[in-house]
Amino acid sequence: MDEQNWLEVMNWQQWMKQIEETNQYTSKYGLQLSEEDTKILIEEKNHTLKAERRIEFGQSVVPQIIYIFCDSAFISQDNYLDTLIRLQEIFFLYKNEMQDEITDEELLNFMKEQFEDVCYGDLEYLESTCLEIFSEAIRAGYKGYKITQGKGEFSRIDIVQRWDKDLYLQTLKELCWR
Numbered sequence: 075m076d077e078q079n080w081l082e083v084m085n086w087q088q089w090m091k092q093i094e095e096t097n098q099y100t101s102k103y104g105l106q107l108s109e110e111d112t113k114i115l116i117e118e119k120n121h122t123l124k125a126e127r128r129i130e131f132g133q134s135v136v137p138q139i140i141y142i143f144c145d146s147a148f149i150s151q152d153n154y155l156d157t158l159i160r161l162q163e164i165f166f167l168y169k170n171e172m173q174d175e176i177t178d179e180e181l182l183n184f185m186k187e188q189f190e191d192v193c194y195g196d197l198e199y200l201e202s203t204c205l206e207i208f209s210e211a212i213r214a215g216y217k218g219y220k221i222t223q224g225k226g227e228f229s230r231i232d233i234v235q236r237w238d239k240d241l242y243l244q245t246l247k248e249l250c251w252r
Contacts, residue, residue: 089134100144111155118159126166148195160197171209
């Protein structure tokens, strides 16, 4: 067996073990990955790494993604594997888009917060809007996320005015009581 194959086998075994260990924690949220699900998740991760021209040795980011997102109200057992696959794709894409200026933890914190509070579980909106705006800001030199570890950042850079109660009442008043 040549060195590359040996290294791939060792990484595969380590990643399988790391991901399978998350089941102990995620079971309290009603989420479990079978051995087959874990294999699919790793295969998809490897495909994404290749597509994004990235490498990963030792500790995988996938368990971090699992631990951070498993308590989401927008993830159920029915969409768990598919959501994890998309989250890892988005994560690696935006690690590249942000030119590795941001740590894994900062990016994951930002992703989780937007997934819950802005996107309401919509992965397409997370990817194409929230993370796109954030990555543009980072490429332009924005560094505010370093202080907050990626938390509470979107409102500082968001270009879209969000719905809120006061704005709604003001608009209603303007439309109805002229």
